Amino acid sequence: MQLVKVGLCAFGMSGKIFHAPFLKEHPGFFLSAIVERSKEESKEKYSDATIYRSVEEMLQNADIELVVVNTPVQTHFEYVKMALEAGKNVIVEKPFTVNVSQAEELVKLAEQKGLFLSVYQNRRFDRDYLQVQKIINEGKLGNIKEAEIRFDRFRTTASGKAHKEDPQAVGSGSLHDLGSHLVDQAVQYFGFPDKLFADVFSMKGAEFANDYFEILLYYKNDLRVRLKSSVFTKEAHFAYSIHGEKGSFLQERTDNQENELAAGAIPTYRQDWTQPLKEADGILNYLNENSETERILTSSEPGNYMNYYQNIYEHIVFGYYLPSPAEEVIQNMKIIDAAWESSNNGNVVSL
Template identity: 85%
Template sequence: MQLVKVGLCAFGMSGKVFHAPFLKEHPGFFMSAIVERSKEESKDKYPDATIYRSVDEMLQNADIDVVVVNTPVQTHFEYVKMALEAGKNVIVEKPFTVSVSEAEELVNLAESKNLFLSVYQNRRFDRDYLQVQKVLAEGKLGNVREVEIRFDRFRTEPSSKEHKENHELNGSGAIHDLGSHLVDQATQFFGFPEKLFADVFSMKGADYANDYFEILLYYKNDLRVRLKSSVFTKEDHFAYKIHGNKGSFLQERTDNQENELTAGAIPTYGKDWTEPLKDTDGILNYFNENLETERVLTSTEPGNYMNYYQQIYEHIVFGYALPSLGNEVIQNMKIIEAALESSKKGKVLDLN
């Protein structure tokens, strides 16, 4: 099996939870280098990886094929550009960069150097997202007319993460963080909208970055898709509500991979590794072929973030399609930028 050597730009929460465990367990990858500015926390679980004190030092000295840029979003442009100029393929965490112009420059640079640039959109591999994708593909809802996708939390106090809470920093706030997932899901399901209207602000107060948003996407054929997130949501909602002319589907957000990984779960290669779902987590209510109403309680199949890295590996070795390529995610960033402008101006914006 061809071995792909990878360098990790940081060993904080994302490195420990979303990247390192999968790179270690996938037989096609070797985690060759990890950047830790002052500590050596990675040595215990990843003793074969060389520790570097800066991204620049790693790029100059490490034997690596792929760089994972998992640092705060405000540093993404600098580090992705450095990696591409050093001749490395790049995986960068969402939301890619803080602006569309930065993202476009990086995509052009990658293309000019014949390198790949993929954005880590891991929520495409959540069990709940995959279930919605399946239901839409089955066509039981008929012509879809109204959709709501939510990602809520109950975090009424500010976190200690400056890059997420400081309202003066470009790229901070919920619309770049959770919003990048919701926008990505909307565009994966329904494509790029024609217009949008948005309301974006901070429920914790004007001294903090936005922690609430509501984005209304206008599509052709009178489809409306509403994306919403709040940090003042103690009681869970259905994360997905999809209504068509033949029925409705309601889906809870039940993927637990992040929590299991944080608690120390070890993902396995080639099979499902998460805890099985004990209860139903969705409701499908529709007219069947006999025009009779069927109401079905549904259960999701396991999601698996390993599949992202499997697709990366297959792209490198076999030339298969690259998951969430940079050019594709630029479209999502255009929606985020337009949402901020719409909220500021209080008006519907035409995206064409």
């Protein structure tokens, strides 16, 4: 099996949970370089990786083909550009960049260099997202008329992460953080909208970056899609509510990969590794072919973030499709930028 050498730009939560474990367990990757500016925490589990004290040092000295930029979003543009100019293929964490112009410049640079640039939209591999996609594709709901996708939390105090909560830091706040997931899922399900209206602000107060948003997406076929997130939601809503001409589907947010990884679970290659569901996590209520109502409790199948890295490997080795290519995710950035504009001006923005 061809071995792809990888460099990881940071070893914080993202590196420890979403990237390093998968790179270690996938037989086609070798995690050969990790940036830790002052600590050496990676040595315990990834002793074969050389520790570098800066991204610049790693790019100058490490023999790597692929770079994972998993630093705060405010540094994505600088580090992705630096890696591309060094001749490396790049995976960049979501959100892609802080604005559309940065995203477009990086996509153009990757094309000029003949390199690939993929955005780590890992929620496309969540069990709940995949279940909704399955139900939509089956067509049992008929033409979709209305949908709501939510990502709520109950986090009413500061987390201490300035790059996410400082209102002066461009790209901070829930709109870029969680919004990058919800916008991506809406575009994957329904395509690019015609226009939008948004409300974005901080429930915790002006000293914090936005922690609430509501985006209404308008589609030319009269479909309405609402994206919403709040940090003052103690009781969970259904994460997905899909309503069509023939029925409705409600899906809970039940993917637990992040929590299991944080607790020390080891992801496996080519097989499911998460804990099975103990009960149904969805409700399908629709009119069947005989126009009779059927109400079914549904259970989603396991998701697996390893599939993202398998897709990356197959792209490098066999030339198969690239997962979440950056030129595709530019669409998401356009929606996020337009949501800011709409919220600030109080108007509907055409896309």
